Amino acid sequence: MNIRILIVLILLELSLFSGEYAVVINSNSEISKLSLKQIKDLFKIKRHFIESVKMVPVNMPATSMLRNEFERKVLRITRDKLNRYWIKQHYQGISPPIIQSSGSSMKLFIKNVNGAIGYLPISSVDSDLRILYEF
Amino acid sequence: MKIIICFLVVFVFFLRADEYQLGHGVRLSDELHIGGYFSFDYLDSDVKRQFRLDDVALLAYGSLSSKFSYLVELEAAPFYVKNYTTDISTTDTTFHYERIYLNYTHSEMFNIRIGKQITPIGYWNLEAINVLRDTSSNPLYSNKMFPKLLTGIDVHGFLDDENTLQYHLFIQNNDDLDQDYININNDYFVGASVEYEVMPEFEFGGSIGNYITKEDNKNVKFLQLDAKYDSYPFLFQTEFAYNYVNHKNIDSKSHQSAGYTQGLYHLNTQHAVIGRYEYYDDKARGDTNHIGVIGYSYRPMYSISIKAEYQINSDSKFSKSIISFSVLF
Numbered sequence: 001m002n003i004r005i006l007i008v009l010i011l012l013e014l015s016l017f018s019g020e021y022a023v024v025i026n027s028n029s030e031i032s033k034l035s036l037k038q039i040k041d042l043f044k045i046k047r048h049f050i051e052s053v054k055m056v057p058v059n060m061p062a063t064s065m066l067r068n069e070f071e072r073k074v075l076r077i078t079r080d081k082l083n084r085y086w087i088k089q090h091y092q093g094i095s096p097p098i099i100q101s102s103g104s105s106m107k108l109f110i111k112n113v114n115g116a117i118g119y120l121p122i123s124s125v126d127s128d129l130r131i132l133y134e135f
Numbered sequence: 136m137k138i139i140i141c142f143l144v145v146f147v148f149f150l151r152a153d154e155y156q157l158g159h160g161v162r163l164s165d166e167l168h169i170g171g172y173f174s175f176d177y178l179d180s181d182v183k184r185q186f187r188l189d190d191v192a193l194l195a196y197g198s199l200s201s202k203f204s205y206l207v208e209l210e211a212a213p214f215y216v217k218n219y220t221t222d223i224s225t226t227d228t229t230f231h232y233e234r235i236y237l238n239y240t241h242s243e244m245f246n247i248r249i250g251k252q253i254t255p256i257g258y259w260n261l262e263a264i265n266v267l268r269d270t271s272s273n274p275l276y277s278n279k280m281f282p283k284l285l286t287g288i289d290v291h292g293f294l295d296d297e298n299t300l301q302y303h304l305f306i307q308n309n310d311d312l313d314q315d316y317i318n319i320n321n322d323y324f325v326g327a328s329v330e331y332e333v334m335p336e337f338e339f340g341g342s343i344g345n346y347i348t349k350e351d352n353k354n355v356k357f358l359q360l361d362a363k364y365d366s367y368p369f370l371f372q373t374e375f376a377y378n379y380v381n382h383k384n385i386d387s388k389s390h391q392s393a394g395y396t397q398g399l400y401h402l403n404t405q406h407a408v409i410g411r412y413e414y415y416d417d418k419a420r421g422d423t424n425h426i427g428v429i430g431y432s433y434r435p436m437y438s439i440s441i442k443a444e445y446q447i448n449s450d451s452k453f454s455k456s457i458i459s460f461s462v463l464f
Binding site: 052086 | 156158159160162168170194196201202204206240242261262264267297298367437438463
């Protein structure tokens with residue numbers, strides 16, 4: 001009885017703490033794992049490669065709730081601080097990741113561009129995409 | 136006058152562009168982003184009272200392919216100066232190449248930048264424009280110890296998988312691209328720098344190098360150290376440099392050193408107070424300065440900076456007040 005309760009509690013906890021969204025790449029990619037710092041660096045254009053693959057980070061529009069969640073939970077930075085960061089990068093000749101206007105265009109872009117990396121609701125991830133990080 | 140009108144036309148074009156955010160430039164295509172900046176300042180001391188339109192600059196950059204990118208920056212500084220002490224006004228509308236370079240991105244470990252570029256040393260030197268700084272003035276360290284710009288090659292990258300240890304190896308073995316527009320005119324400059332990110336909030340590093348000045352043929356070997364702690368609402372940074380100088384023309388040797396420590400406290404996202412101590416010591420000239428700076432920074436937006444400061448100099452006639460207004464667009 002106690003073991004059953006324990007299993008139920010563990011399953012409940014797993015469902016509570018698993019993410020709604022995921023950082024994804026094309027499932028044909030050689031990349032199977034990224035650290036949180038590597039993801040942060042890719043989306044801040046501080047890193048360009050994973051192994052020998054030139055990466056292409058893709059953002060949702062600034063008004064997107066998904067992007068807000070990504071910045072809060074993955075980049076762990078406020079919009080104000082991120083804005084300061086990109087203003088400084090503009091002077092260094094570095095521009096932010098390109099933007100795809102919707103989840104479906106983000107999905108299509110990642111499927112078609114080698115090295116493209118973005119984020120989507122887990123519910124919309126299909127077999128053509130590989131989840132690297134849940135949030 | 137034509138240049139000012141052109142500059143204003145570009146600035147207004149930016150403000151009217153779709154979805155334009157001040158401070159981020161305009162992305163016309165992957166190959167071409169454009170932007171610029173300008174700054175005004177007013178200085179008041181016992182020996183000088185002046186108004187300047189100090190920087191007027193335009194920059195363009197972009198990707199040429201997945202491996203190649205470029206940046207061009209043209210700057211006129213000081214564009215206009217009105218000296219109220221002597222009642223003389225000067226205007227210099229000549230635009231100079233502040234930066235013009237090509238990047239080759241090969242891997243995380245190995246990349247090349249070739250052309251005229253900012254010397255990759257420390258923190259202050261890399262954010263060399265008024266609008267990005269937290270004070271209107273620069274510490275003497277930033278102007279006196281090494282050439283701020285390099286016309287040569289910089290090989291750079293990261294030495295570890297997590298990109299926490301960054302290196303630069305750079306060399307110049309020719310004249311500067313614009314010899315009238317550099318703090319220390321030189322025809323030989325070689326150096327190496329490393330920066331280690333201990334945690335996202337804290338990093339430290341240092342540089343070594345050697346340069347030969349063009350006019351007075353000084354052979355200078357330098358050592359530079361830096362550290363930065365950035366955790367909102369606090370920001371501390373410190374830099375120090377020591378130069379061993381061989382005055383080849385007069386067969387004499389001397390040394391100079393300079394450094395600063397600056398602390399900033401954000402009252403909120405727009406307002407901050409700043410304190411800085413800096414010193415400069417040149418044994419050959421018997422020139423020693425200790426300077427304390429207290430300042431206030433107001434940014435209605437991050438790309439618009441309004442600053443005021445008071446500098447207390449150990450030579451009191453050089454103590455001064457400075458206010459400035461600067462914009463990055």
